Amino acid sequence: MIRMFGYLAWRSAYNRTARQARHLRSPRYVAALLLGLAYLWFVVLAQRPAPAADLADPRWLELVGALALLGAVAWGWIFGVERRVLAFSPAEVTFLFSGPVSRRGLIQFKLLRTQLLILFNALLWTLILSRERFGVSPWLRVISIWMLLTTLSFHRLGASFVRTSLAEHGRLGVRHRVVSLVVLGVVLVALTWSIGEALPRFAGADARTPIGFLSALGEAAAQPLPTALTYPFRVMIRPLTAHSVSDWLQALWPALILLVLHYIWVVRSDTAFEEAAAALSLQHAQALSERPAGRQVRWAGRRVSAPLIRLAPEGWPAGAILWKNLVAVTRTQRLRNVGLALAVGGVVVTALSFEPEGTLAEIAGWFAVTWAGAMTVIGPQWVRNDLRGDLLKLDMLRSYPLRGGSVVIAEVGASALVLTAIQLSLLVIGYLAFLGNQSMEPSLQDRTLLLVAAFAFLPGINLLGMIIQNGAALLYPAWVRLGSGRPAGVEALGQNMLMMLVFVALLGVTLLPPVAIGGGVFLLLHGIVSRWAAIPATTLVLGIMAFEAALLVNWLGGVFERTDPAAAGIG
Amino acid sequence: MPVIEVEGLQKLYGDFPAVQGLSFQVGPGEVLGLVGPNGAGKTTTIRSIAGIIIPSAGTIRIAGHDLARDPVRAKAALAFIPDEPHLFEYLTVEEHLRFVGRLYGVADVRQRIPGLLEEMDLTEKRASLPGELSRGMKQKLAIACGLLHEPQALLLDEPLTGLDPVGIRRMKATIMRRAAAGAAVMLSSHLLHLVEEICTRLLVLQRGRVVAFGTTAEIIARRPDLGSRSLEDVFLDLIGQDEGAEL
Numbered sequence: 098m099i100r101m102f103g104y105l106a107w108r109s110a111y112n113r114t115a116r117q118a119r120h121l122r123s124p125r126y127v128a129a130l131l132l133g134l135a136y137l138w139f140v141v142l143a144q145r146p147a148p149a150a151d152l153a154d155p156r157w158l159e160l161v162g163a164l165a166l167l168g169a170v171a172w173g174w175i176f177g178v179e180r181r182v183l184a185f186s187p188a189e190v191t192f193l194f195s196g197p198v199s200r201r202g203l204i205q206f207k208l209l210r211t212q213l214l215i216l217f218n219a220l221l222w223t224l225i226l227s228r229e230r231f232g233v234s235p236w237l238r239v240i241s242i243w244m245l246l247t248t249l250s251f252h253r254l255g256a257s258f259v260r261t262s263l264a265e266h267g268r269l270g271v272r273h274r275v276v277s278l279v280v281l282g283v284v285l286v287a288l289t290w291s292i293g294e295a296l297p298r299f300a301g302a303d304a305r306t307p308i309g310f311l312s313a314l315g316e317a318a319a320q321p322l323p324t325a326l327t328y329p330f331r332v333m334i335r336p337l338t339a340h341s342v343s344d345w346l347q348a349l350w351p352a353l354i355l356l357v358l359h360y361i362w363v364v365r366s367d368t369a370f371e372e373a374a375a376a377l378s379l380q381h382a383q384a385l386s387e388r389p390a391g392r393q394v395r396w397a398g399r400r401v402s403a404p405l406i407r408l409a410p411e412g413w414p415a416g417a418i419l420w421k422n423l424v425a426v427t428r429t430q431r432l433r434n435v436g437l438a439l440a441v442g443g444v445v446v447t448a449l450s451f452e453p454e455g456t457l458a459e460i461a462g463w464f465a466v467t468w469a470g471a472m473t474v475i476g477p478q479w480v481r482n483d484l485r486g487d488l489l490k491l492d493m494l495r496s497y498p499l500r501g502g503s504v505v506i507a508e509v510g511a512s513a514l515v516l517t518a519i520q521l522s523l524l525v526i527g528y529l530a531f532l533g534n535q536s537m538e539p540s541l542q543d544r545t546l547l548l549v550a551a552f553a554f555l556p557g558i559n560l561l562g563m564i565i566q567n568g569a570a571l572l573y574p575a576w577v578r579l580g581s582g583r584p585a586g587v588e589a590l591g592q593n594m595l596m597m598l599v600f601v602a603l604l605g606v607t608l609l610p611p612v613a614i615g616g617g618v619f620l621l622l623h624g625i626v627s628r629w630a631a632i633p634a635t636t637l638v639l640g641i642m643a644f645e646a647a648l649l650v651n652w653l654g655g656v657f658e659r660t661d662p663a664a665a666g667i668g
Numbered sequence: 669m670p671v672i673e674v675e676g677l678q679k680l681y682g683d684f685p686a687v688q689g690l691s692f693q694v695g696p697g698e699v700l701g702l703v704g705p706n707g708a709g710k711t712t713t714i715r716s717i718a719g720i721i722i723p724s725a726g727t728i729r730i731a732g733h734d735l736a737r738d739p740v741r742a743k744a745a746l747a748f749i750p751d752e753p754h755l756f757e758y759l760t761v762e763e764h765l766r767f768v769g770r771l772y773g774v775a776d777v778r779q780r781i782p783g784l785l786e787e788m789d790l791t792e793k794r795a796s797l798p799g800e801l802s803r804g805m806k807q808k809l810a811i812a813c814g815l816l817h818e819p820q821a822l823l824l825d826e827p828l829t830g831l832d833p834v835g836i837r838r839m840k841a842t843i844m845r846r847a848a849a850g851a852a853v854m855l856s857s858h859l860l861h862l863v864e865e866i867c868t869r870l871l872v873l874q875r876g877r878v879v880a881f882g883t884t885a886e887i888i889a890r891r892p893d894l895g896s897r898s899l900e901d902v903f904l905d906l907i908g909q910d911e912g913a914e915l
Contacts (some may be wrong), residue, residue, distance in 0.1 A: 188753035401760055401797055410769050410777045417770035439837040495720040497771050498743035658739075661721055664681065 100110060102206040110213050116666070120575045130574055137224065157311060158338050160318055166249070170330075171288060173256055174281060201208050204254075204364055211250055218245040221595055240659065241336035241345075244352050248333055251359035258366040277362075284326065290321045306493040329355060402428065415503035422482040422511030429482075432515070439522040447529045462530025469523035469551075475515040475603050477562040478593065484567040487581050491662045502654030505571075509563040509650075518561045524551050553635055557642035564649045565603050571609035573655050574665045611641035669732070670695045671745075671821045671852035673719060677726035678874075679712050686712040688767040695860040699843065701867030702856040705907050708873040710856040711751075714825050717854070718748035731820045744772060747814035751826035753806040755798040761785070761809055762794040765780070765816055765858070772817035777839045780816060787842060788812045789835075803830040811839070815846065820848055828862060840866055864899050874907045 120126045185193065185207075193203060219242040223235055227502060259277045295317035318327060332355055335348035404424045408417065426432050442461065449458035472479075487494060494504060528548050531537055539547070570577045615638030622630035670693035677690035679912055687709040694700045694711055702710045715721045715826040717768065719735050731745035757769060762781060769777030785791045788808040798806055807830045814822065828836050844866055847853050849897070857863055863870060872880040872887070880887045888902055 267861075397754070403794060404763065408766050408770055410801040411773055411775055412770065414771050414773060417767045420760060420770070421767050423757055424763070425756070490756075492715070492720050492748075492750055493754045496718045496743060496746075496748040498740045499771070500740060659722065663721065 099205065099209070102202075102209050106206070106213060117575055120573075120666075125572060126576070129576070129640065133599070136602065157315075159331055159334050160315060160327075161311075162334040162337075163327040164314070164318070166333060166334045167288075167327055170249075170252060170256075171285070173253060173547070174254045174260075174285070201364060207254070208251070208360075208363070211254075212247070213482050215243060219246055222246075225594060231344055233339055236341070237339075237345055238337065241339075241352075244336065244349075244356055245333050248352070248356045248359050251363050252358070255363045255366060257357065258363070259535070274493075287322055287326055291320070291326060292316070294320065354538040381492040398628070401497065413503075414497075415499050417509035418487075418499075418507035419511050422508065423514070425482050425486075426511075426515050432480075435519060439519070439526065443522065443526045443529065446526050447532070449530075451662060457532065458530045462527045466527035467528065467648060469520045469527065472516065472520050472523070473555075473562070474597055476520065476559070476604040477512075477566045477600065478597060480512045480516045480519075483563060485570045485577070485579055488570055488574055490664075492659065494657075495662070501520040501657035502650050504627060504657055505564075505567065505653045506650045509560065513556065513563045517556050518553055520559070521552060524548055550635075553639065555645070556627070557639055558604075559644060560646050561607050561649075562600070562604055564646060564653070565600060565607065568649065568653050568656075571653055571660065574660070607645060608642075610645070611638040614638070614641060670763040671731055672700075672854060673727075673729040674713075674717065675727045677713065677716060677728065678724045679716060679721060680724040682726045684797040685876050687716070687723075687873075690876075692871060692878075692881060693767050694854055696820070696852055697756070697847050698869065699847050699853040699855070699867045701863030702854065703858070703860065703863055703870060703871065703903065704879075707875075709827055709876040710873055712876075713855065713873070714748070714823050714856055717821075718823050719744065720748070744817075745819060745822060746821040747817065747819035748823045749811050749825065749827060753810035753828050755806055755809060757798060760795050760797055761790055761800075764809060764813055768813045768816050771791035774817050777816070780879060783817060786814045789838065804832055804835050807831060808835065811842070815842070818849075820851060822851050822853045823914075826854070826857055827855055828857065828859060831852075851853075860900050860903060872906050874901065879906045 121130065132598065185203075191207075193206070198206075219239050222242045223239045226238065255277070259281075295313075297312040298317050301455075317323060332348075332351040336352050338343055339345035339348045404420075405427050406420060406423060408420045442465070446458050446461050446465070449461070497504070525548070528544060531544065532541075535541075535542075570579060615634045618637050619634035621629045622633060674693070675691050677687055679687045680785075690709075690713060692700070703714060704710050712721060717730070717735075718722050720738055722733050722736075728742075730742040731807070733742035733745065734741040750803070755764065756767070762785070762879040765784065766777060768774075774780065781794075782791070786810060787795055790805065790808055790812065793801060793805060798809070801809065807827075811824075811827070814824075822843075824843070828839055831839055837897065840862070843853055843855070847868075855863075855867070867884075869878065869883055870887060871878060882890075884899055887906075888897075891902060891905065
């Protein structure tokens with residue numbers, strides 16, 4: 098049976114790659130490949146190893162890594178891991194579920210299929226991290242990363258089984274999953290208690306510097322309960338940070354045992370799997386018949402909310418596409434949750450900011466501001482209610498009486514608007530969090546100016562970011578994942594990271610002219626009109642960004658009009 | 669004046685000619701049936717006329733507008749309904765119609781929606797999302813979206829796919845009603861009894877070339893050797909699969 102699964106997984110992956118490679122007959126794809134390889138060479142491989150003095154302390158790496166993993170795993174358990182992790186393709190449902198294959202066999206197939214992606218991403222991570230000098234050798238690092246990603250992937254799958262079993266079967270599901278739930282309950286209580294115990298350590302002034310913060314973190318994590326909580330995650334990280342082969346071998350065994358324990362946990366979950374995966378995969382198959390690479394539709398019996406914005410029958414025709422994409426956002430569970438979290442967070446933070454200590458509000462404030470900044474690079478990959486989702490319906494889009502440029506601007510405008518709204522909400526939360534802090538630098542007046550600047554610049558930056566992302570989908574539809582879903586989870590972390598690095602480089606190139614010219618004008622005029630120089634500089638920056646956006650939209654509109662759905666492999 | 673004018677249409681994929689040397693016209697009130705075996709070039713032809721595929725050569729005019737030079741006006745006069753309904757996951761049935769109304773600038777979209785929903789038997793599903801609809805209902809919604817702006821040219825690719833017998837009867841009536849109202853209709857189908865029943869003329873394609881064009885009677889009359897055999901027999905003979913008829 099394993100040989101049959103191996104054949105299916107291997108041949109599917111091989112044929113998919115061969116199909117993508119066939120596009121290299123087009124000069125456009127060849128150029129992209131060469132640019133990508135050159136980028137990898139200059140940015141990753143040709144770099145000298147970081148000097149020894151810059152080496153990060155392995156203890157900090159282990160601690161921060163373990164806490165990050167703990168946070169990610171806890172998040173998955175509390176807020177739900179992606180249910181797609183369980184889903185099979187319609188063909189797999191048809192052939193495997195009705196065939197003489199045991200449920201345990203299906204899980205093994207699922208694990209095997211994920212392995213190809215994990216191996217690819219382990220290699221990518223090894224490349225990305227090749228400049229850093231922690232770890233032993235590239236080959237051992239590949240093995241360490243593979244073990245880490247595989248363990249996390251197994252954990253994600255196991256968590257999916259438990260959560261789905263509970264959601265589908267309520268009390269009966271609780272009885273089936275009692276051991277997992279007891280362990281989870283104990284861990285969550287211990288985690289909450291540990292966070293409560295640790296908070297006072299961060300209240301002191303020392304903890305406001307990065308080094309002080311790390312020291313406080315180290316002290317908090319060294320307590321018995323946090324040590325026990327982070328132990329499995331330290332075990333997963335240790336082979337990565339080992340300095341010698343003997344250290345590595347010593348760290349390998351506990352990590353391997355953890356991996357095997359996860360494997361047993363997942364493979365023994367076949368009852369839960371039977372309950373969960375079959376129904377879910379059939380739902381998925383139904384959703385796929387609706388949209389080839391889309392997310393699941395889980396609306397049966399649920400009342401559909403009225404759209405927030407009314408669509409007038411007349412006006413800019415492409416406005417219909419913008420409206421349609423915004424309506425989709427309000428009806429997507431994940432983004433509705435984000436909206437709810439932002440609203441609640443805003444109210445709580447504002448209330449806490451006027452407390453005498455205000456520490457909690459400030460932690461939340463830093464979190465919000467950091468996330469707002471990170472969203473500039475993560476957001477355009479995450480918010481995808483644009484051409485990346487609609488290109489699968491290219492036939493329909495092309496039959497509409499619209500110019501290509503109108504379609505492109507309406508599509509990218511929707512996702513840029515959503516991303517900007519999320520970022521500005523986070524920044525407002527950050528602003529409110531420090532409202533009660535009179536001694537903080539920058540001053541309240543400067544913070545207000547920074548917030549106003551964010552309102553001015555973020556829409557343009559996000560529009561350019563979305564144009565880059567959509568441009569990639571339009572120019573390379575055979576190589577870019579289409580549909581609202583994207584490769585997610587730890588298995589695909591490496592390729593997402595690489596895509597993000599390429600995106601950041603392109604965004605940087607696009608922002609260089611407006612920033613350089615606007616900055617130059619500001620410096621030139623600052624001596625004459627002081628801070629009022631910001632007004633012409635800002636106007637110039639926005640004008641250049643608008644000009645760049647118009648040029649790119651016009652060009653991509655032409656590409657849209659010339660794209661043959663069949664030749665591009667999406668018709 | 670013809671609504672659909674195709675002259676010297678050719679579409680190449682690399683060296684492979686999907687369609688070549690295709691010329692025909694469809695006037696108001698006409699229903700042209702596009703028939704042929706799998707891979708004959710029916711879908712390529714319909715999608716080229718809908719402006720989805722860019723032809724390698726030839727000209728296409730819709731309601732007098734050249735599709736290559738003035739694509740927006742040409743597309744505003746047509747509706748394309750694919751064999752697989754492509755619907756938006758998060759728009760309800762009624763919202764799909766409002767969406768299309770805005771795209772085509774239909775000022776009285778509110779007044780038109782109830783009648784269309786009634787005609788397509790979708791009134792009770794007006795607040796449902798596509799995920800809650802059956803395959804046939806999705807197809808009906810796609811058809812309703814195509815009919816909303818009362819196009820002068822109606823292009824349907826396998827329009828009866830997924831419909832139940834009642835749906836098929838309604839669909840045939842809808843097509844004939846639109847043609848009677850002056851629309852030029854062009855449909856592709858494998859169902860020969862359908863094309864025989866509702867099409868005023870047939871265009872038979874084989875490997876991208878026209879092998880017969882005219883009314884059913886004209887096509888049969890051109891082959892006196894086949895005597896009074898059925899359209900199916902004539903079709904199989906035209907595409908060189910006559911032995912199939914003997915089975």
